[in-house]
Amino acid sequence: MRSRFEYFRPRSLDEALGFLAAHGPRTSVMAGGTDLMILIRRGDVAGKFVMDISRLDELRGVGKIDNVISLGAAVTYTEIVNDKIVKEFAPALVEAAGQVGSVQIRNVGTPGGNAANASPAADSVPPILVHNGRVIIRSAFSERIEPLQDLIVGPYRTNLKPEELITGFLLEAIDGTYRYSFERIARRKALAVARINAAALARLDSAGVVEDLRLSVGSITPQPARMTAAENHLIGRRPNMAAIREAAEKVTREMIRRSGIRSSTEYKKPAVEGLVTKALTRILI
Numbered sequence: 001m002r003s004r005f006e007y008f009r010p011r012s013l014d015e016a017l018g019f020l021a022a023h024g025p026r027t028s029v030m031a032g033g034t035d036l037m038i039l040i041r042r043g044d045v046a047g048k049f050v051m052d053i054s055r056l057d058e059l060r061g062v063g064k065i066d067n068v069i070s071l072g073a074a075v076t077y078t079e080i081v082n083d084k085i086v087k088e089f090a091p092a093l094v095e096a097a098g099q100v101g102s103v104q105i106r107n108v109g110t111p112g113g114n115a116a117n118a119s120p121a122a123d124s125v126p127p128i129l130v131h132n133g134r135v136i137i138r139s140a141f142s143e144r145i146e147p148l149q150d151l152i153v154g155p156y157r158t159n160l161k162p163e164e165l166i167t168g169f170l171l172e173a174i175d176g177t178y179r180y181s182f183e184r185i186a187r188r189k190a191l192a193v194a195r196i197n198a199a200a201l202a203r204l205d206s207a208g209v210v211e212d213l214r215l216s217v218g219s220i221t222p223q224p225a226r227m228t229a230a231e232n233h234l235i236g237r238r239p240n241m242a243a244i245r246e247a248a249e250k251v252t253r254e255m256i257r258r259s260g261i262r263s264s265t266e267y268k269k270p271a272v273e274g275l276v277t278k279a280l281t282r283i284l285i
């Protein structure tokens with residue numbers, strides 16, 4: 001069957017942004033295509049053009065200036081897993097990237113596509129949030145940089161305009177004094193998309209008191225978020241299992257406050273508390 005879409009591969013970011021300025025509402029941006037191809041096959045995408053950004057050099061680099069890591073939107077998970085800068089300064093993202101899908105998915109899938117697709121279970125989102133991650137969004141006429149949690153306005157919904165492209169992310173680098181963890185519960189091991197995931201970073205002082213703690217849990221709130229009540233419960237304390245479990249309960253209280261009680265709550269509450277307890281125990285005990 002002949003495709004309804006015309007394929008376009010820009011040679012530069014300027015050309016890509018120019019194309020979106022002219023044809024944005026009728027164009028689907030494609031990075032790795034691992035989400036987009038499914039949407040197209042299901043008939044969920046209306047439009048005329050597919051614009052392939054996967055080879056744009058401007059979206060493919062990783063760099064670091066002072067304590068800010070810049071990550072191109074079209075860097076693949078495999079590249080993240082192998083990148084020296086991300087490994088050293090954002091290791092929770094490396095752990096998450098290493099667990100996405102399969103080798104085939106990791107070889108082409110990108111955090112830019114993950115964020116733009118805005119699945120509540122997106123695996124790269126919680127690790128970017130614990131690095132106070134910001135997203136760089138460009139059009140032919142403007143550039144805005146905003147916290148990643150502001151880009152995603154609800155499940156599978158972002159504030160991206162048709163003429164806009166995510167060009168990259170800015171992450172706060174951590175040093176070797178931080179511990180990190182990324183945990184997820186997936187339906188089954190191979191090729192499974194996570195049902196719930198959690199990323200956490202912590203720094204303890206020489207007396208074992210928590211100086212800094214950052215926690216983000218995916219799939220439990222309509223918009224991605226940091227779990228500040230749980231973070232604040234443990235900061236300033238020497239952590240023990242009881243305090244960690246109390247923090248995990250604060251996470252599920254936040255889940256219910258933001259998402260309400262649903263049919264899944266009965267299963268989700270112990271699952272989230274177990275996952276958060278595991279993620280925090282790994283870095284605090």
Ligand SMILES: Cc1cc2nc3c(=O)[nH]c(=O)nc-3n(C[C@H](O)[C@H](O)[C@H](O)COP(=O)(O)OP(=O)(O)OC[C@H]3O[C@@H](n4cnc5c(N)ncnc54)[C@H](O)[C@@H]3O)c2cc1C
Nearest residue numbers: 029031032033034035036100101110112113114116123166
């Ligand atoms: C078998 C399988 C397993 C999977 N496992 C996981 C998993 O374990 N964890 C997980 O999180 N996800 C998983 N996914 C989902 C998917 O692989 C990820 O969401 C991936 O990060 C999407 O990236 P991509 O580059 O392929 O995006 P694409 O499919 O190219 O694009 C996704 C969406 O984002 C838009 N988009 C892409 N890049 C940009 C950009 N730079 N600016 C603006 N819009 C853009 C596209 O228009 C499209 O709407 C899985 C998918 C499959 C098919």
